[in-house]
Amino acid sequence: MQHNTLVYIAVMSAVTLSVKILPLTLIRRPIKSRFVRSFLYYVPYVTLAVMTFPAIVQATDLPLAGAIALIVGIVAAWFGASLFQVAATCCVLVLIIEFLML
Amino acid sequence: MSQVFASGNGILARHGKAIKEGMRDGVPIGAGYFVVAFSLGIAARSAGLTPWEGFVASLLNNASAGEYAAFTLMAANASYLELAVVTLIANARYLLMSTALSQRFSPKTGTLHRVLVGFDVTDELFGIAIARPGMVDPFYSYGAFVPALSGWSVGTALGIAMGNVLPARAVSALSVALYGMFLAIIIPPARQNRIVLGCVVVSFAASLLFTVVPALAGLSAGTRTIVLTVAISSAAALLFPVSDEELQHDEEDADAA
Numbered sequence: 001m002q003h004n005t006l007v008y009i010a011v012m013s014a015v016t017l018s019v020k021i022l023p024l025t026l027i028r029r030p031i032k033s034r035f036v037r038s039f040l041y042y043v044p045y046v047t048l049a050v051m052t053f054p055a056i057v058q059a060t061d062l063p064l065a066g067a068i069a070l071i072v073g074i075v076a077a078w079f080g081a082s083l084f085q086v087a088a089t090c091c092v093l094v095l096i097i098e099f100l101m102l
Numbered sequence: 103m104s105q106v107f108a109s110g111n112g113i114l115a116r117h118g119k120a121i122k123e124g125m126r127d128g129v130p131i132g133a134g135y136f137v138v139a140f141s142l143g144i145a146a147r148s149a150g151l152t153p154w155e156g157f158v159a160s161l162l163n164n165a166s167a168g169e170y171a172a173f174t175l176m177a178a179n180a181s182y183l184e185l186a187v188v189t190l191i192a193n194a195r196y197l198l199m200s201t202a203l204s205q206r207f208s209p210k211t212g213t214l215h216r217v218l219v220g221f222d223v224t225d226e227l228f229g230i231a232i233a234r235p236g237m238v239d240p241f242y243s244y245g246a247f248v249p250a251l252s253g254w255s256v257g258t259a260l261g262i263a264m265g266n267v268l269p270a271r272a273v274s275a276l277s278v279a280l281y282g283m284f285l286a287i288i289i290p291p292a293r294q295n296r297i298v299l300g301c302v303v304v305s306f307a308a309s310l311l312f313t314v315v316p317a318l319a320g321l322s323a324g325t326r327t328i329v330l331t332v333a334i335s336s337a338a339a340l341l342f343p344v345s346d347e348e349l350q351h352d353e354e355d356a357d358a359a
Contacts, residue, residue, distance in 0.1 A: 001179075003176070003181075005151060005155055005176065011185050012172040016162070016163045016168055016196075017162065017163075020223040021216070021220035024204050024219065024223075025213055027201060027204035028204075028209060031205060034343050034344075037205070038338070039335050039336055040198075042344075043198050043199070043335045044232050044288075045292070046335045047327060047331045048284040049301070049302045050308070050334075051225060051281075051323075051327055052284045055281065055309075060277060060278060073278075073281070073282045073286075076286075077286045077289035081286065083230065084127075084130045085286075086286035090281065091275045091276055091282070094278050098274055098275070
């Protein structure tokens, strides 16, 4: 059976949007459970950390460039650089390192 | 531009500052999205999508791993049910993020704002919304959505239309922009809270382990993210439950700001 591209897009969009929108619209009250509250407090940090490493080292053509961007990015964020500054610093570092070494 | 935001009694006068801040923070996200979406477009092209179809799919989904998996299945002529299940698994972490966001919305915030903010929950847009102190301001998120959704949808369409025309050096350099943003979101709180710092270090180590150990490396990136998020956040919540004072403290900081 051949499938229709527009139906494919409708199915994937319906699933994605339900996952994103339903909790936000259905959960109207503060969650009482201390465990759940603590769990949700830690979720963003853990998720973003898991997605950052080692992916950043695998994303660049030269793993060393990604590793240096990771370390310098951590130091810059630690000392209060903004979102844009940290992102731009990482990009420029990779550009320079790969330009010199590849 | 600033005059438009400063004058009048409309939405811009009341919410212009939040919209502007959102747009500012959304620009690096949109730039990073553009590059990722461009390579996503190449996968969509193999699945037979036209640039318009890719544009619409990315506008409605804005989910890199989920869309990539879906396009791969389309190329393989998979069933609609298969597509639905795989999309659900690849995007399951957004259930957690949307639930976390629900706890940072004022109970007074109406359904329309909740639907609209939920519409574009992504790792990055969730990250910057939750990083702001106090209750989530929907207008800050709307501001960030403009560059983010533009970069994502247009990038996908251009990827389908033009294939890979960016020089390899530029693609490689821009590919770390997203991770730089993640660092800017997680490191400052980790500096202030030792438990958060511990969570970040453990997450890095566990994620590395799941990438290099052959038995675990077969998991997709989306599955790995949700398994580790649930495991590590649960352990942290059991061992170091957050006190109500700490959560309230966050909210007081917001009121003072």
